[in-house]
Amino acid sequence: MQALANVLVFLHLLGMAAIVGGFLFQLRSPIKRVSPGMWHGSLLSLITGLAIVGLYESVDSFDEPINHVKIGVKLALSLVIAILAFMGRKREDWRTGWLSVGLLAIAAVAVAVFWQ
Numbered sequence: 001m002q003a004l005a006n007v008l009v010f011l012h013l014l015g016m017a018a019i020v021g022g023f024l025f026q027l028r029s030p031i032k033r034v035s036p037g038m039w040h041g042s043l044l045s046l047i048t049g050l051a052i053v054g055l056y057e058s059v060d061s062f063d064e065p066i067n068h069v070k071i072g073v074k075l076a077l078s079l080v081i082a083i084l085a086f087m088g089r090k091r092e093d094w095r096t097g098w099l100s101v102g103l104l105a106i107a108a109v110a111v112a113v114f115w116q
Contacts (some may be wrong), residue, residue, distance in 0.1 A: 001059050008052045015044030016109060019081065023102030032098040034088030042085040042101070045108075046078045070115050077108040 018041025026032055053071055056062050081104050088097035 001055070001061060005052065005055055005062070008048050008055065012045055012048040012052060015041040015046075015048060016105060017041070019045065019085075019101065019105040020109070023098070023105065026098065031093045032095045033091060033093060034085050034098055034101055036089065038101055039085040039089040042078070042082040042105075046082050049074065049078055067115070070111065073115075074108055074111055077104055077111065081105055081108065 018037045022035040022038035084101050088094045
């Protein structure tokens with residue numbers, strides 16, 4: 001089960017990297033948009049995050065307790081990111097959506113790292 005958990009965490013981090021990477025890549029671009037990579041990364045992060053929590057809840061061999069409040073905050077952030085990315089995936093220039101997706105993804109990373 002630990003190998004499955006590691007694969008899910010790996011995929012979760014790849015999704016986050018796709019969102020933040022797409023955001024940072026466009027910083028100097030005059031046209032700001034939600035790239036397909038940001039949209040797919042948001043879906044990957046959301047789905048793998050749910051799978052990670054489900055795995056940790058269902059298997060007794062993991063000794064790490066789950067902070068349900070933290071998971072709730074991350075789920076809310078992930079849902080908003082995915083919704084905004086879905087709304088902006090077809091728009092040519094959407095500065096507010098692009099900025100919101102990028103900053104919320106960075107906030108989700110901060111919650112994951114700094115909230116113990």
